[in-house]
Amino acid sequence: MDGMEIKREIKDTSPRHDTMSRLVIGLALIAGGILFTLDNFGLVDVGDLWRFWPLVLVALGLAKFANRSFFTGTILIAVGTLFFLRAFGLLHFHLRYLLPLIFVFIGLRIVFAHRPGARTWDASTNPGGTLNEWAVFGGGERRFASPNFQGGQANAVFGGFNLDLRESKMTGDRATIDVFCFCGGGELRVPEDWNVILKVVPIFGGTDDKSRHLAAAPGTGQKELLVTGFILFGGLGIKN
Numbered sequence: 001m002d003g004m005e006i007k008r009e010i011k012d013t014s015p016r017h018d019t020m021s022r023l024v025i026g027l028a029l030i031a032g033g034i035l036f037t038l039d040n041f042g043l044v045d046v047g048d049l050w051r052f053w054p055l056v057l058v059a060l061g062l063a064k065f066a067n068r069s070f071f072t073g074t075i076l077i078a079v080g081t082l083f084f085l086r087a088f089g090l091l092h093f094h095l096r097y098l099l100p101l102i103f104v105f106i107g108l109r110i111v112f113a114h115r116p117g118a119r120t121w122d123a124s125t126n127p128g129g130t131l132n133e134w135a136v137f138g139g140g141e142r143r144f145a146s147p148n149f150q151g152g153q154a155n156a157v158f159g160g161f162n163l164d165l166r167e168s169k170m171t172g173d174r175a176t177i178d179v180f181c182f183c184g185g186g187e188l189r190v191p192e193d194w195n196v197i198l199k200v201v202p203i204f205g206g207t208d209d210k211s212r213h214l215a216a217a218p219g220t221g222q223k224e225l226l227v228t229g230f231i232l233f234g235g236l237g238i239k240n
Contacts, residue, residue, distance in 0.1 A: 001184035023063075028056050034225045054083035064201075071180070072201050075105055091192060102232070105159060131177065135159035135184065144168060151175035151226075156184035157235065164189045166240070174224040181205065188238045194225045196238055205231035209238040 039046040057080030064073030082098065085091035091193060130150025139160040145167035154161050154177060166189050179186065179200060190196060196211045226237065 028059075051087040052084075054080040055085060056080070058085070059099070061203075071105075071108060071178075072228070074108055075230060076201070106182065107179075107230075129171065131163070131164060135160050135161040135186070139184070139186075149175055150214065151177055153178045153180075154186055154188070155179070156181045156186050158182070158185045161186040162189075163187070166191050170194065170223045170225075174226060176226045176228060177228060179229035179231070179236055181229075181231045181236060183233045185231075185235040188227070188236070190225055190238065190240060191223075192240050194223045197224055197226045198238070199226065199228045200231055200236060201229070202231040202235075205234045205236075207231065207235065208237045210237070214238055 001120065035044060035046050035049060036042045057065040057076045061073040061076030061078075061080060064070075064076060079098075079103075082091065082093075086093065115171040129146055129148040129150045131149075131154060131156040133142065133152070135156045137158045139156065139162070141164070147169050150171050150173045154163060157180075163186065168191065177188070185205075187223040190211055192212060193214070194211070196209055196214055198207055198209050200207050229235075
C-alpha cells in the first residue's frame with residue numbers, strides 16, 4: 001500500500017507537458033501536409049491560404065499564455081500579428097524595421113520577471129535557492145551550489161553564461177529555469193539525477209540537450225528540471 005501511495009504521489013507531482021503547444025504544432029503540420037497534397041492534385045490553391053501562416057505563431061503564443069509563459073507568448077503573438085497584417089496588406093514594412101522591437105522584447109523580459117504576482121527569483125527572498133543570472137556584453141563561468149535549489153532565470157544579451165549546477169540539491173521534485181538568449185547563448189551543467197524537460201522556443205537559434213535521461217529507481221522520486229524560455233539568434237546547451 002505504501003508503495004502504491006508513493007507511486008501515486010510521484011505521478012501527481014510530475015510536471016505537466018506543454019500539451020497545447022504540441023497539439024498546435026501537430027495540427028499545423030497535419031493541415032500543411034494535407035493542403036500541399038491537395039495543391040499537388042490541383043484541388044486547392046495553397047498560395048491563397050499561405051497568407052494565414054502567421055496565425056500559427058499567434059496560436060502558439062496563446063498556448064504559451066495558457067501555460068503561464070507570458071514573455072514567450074507575448075513575443076509570438078506580437079510577431080504573428082505583425083506578419084498577418086503585412087500578409088494582407090494592412091501594414092507595410094521591411095523586416096529591418098522590426099529590429100528595434102528586440103529591445104522592446106528585452107524590456108518586456110525585465111518587466112515580466114518583476115511584475116506583481118510573478119514567480120520570485122530574487123535571492124534575497126529565498127537565500128541561496130534561486131538563480132538570477134544576467135550576461136550582457138560579456139559573461140563567464142559560475143558554479144551555483146545550493147542545498148535548496150528552486151529554479152530561477154538565466155539571461156544572455158550579446159553575451160554568454162556557463163552555469164554549473166552539478167553540486168546543487170533540488171528542494172522538491174522539480175524546479176524551473178527560464179532562459180532568454182539574444183545574440184548570445186549559454187550552457188547549463190546539471191546533476192546526473194536530474195531529468196531535463198526542454199520547452200525553449202528557438203528562433204534563428206537552437207538547443208542541444210546532451211544530459212542523461214535516466215529512469216527513476218522503483219519507489220523513488222524523479223528530480224525534474226523544466227527549462228523554458230526564448231532564444232533569438234543564439235543557443236543553449238545542457239549536459240551533465
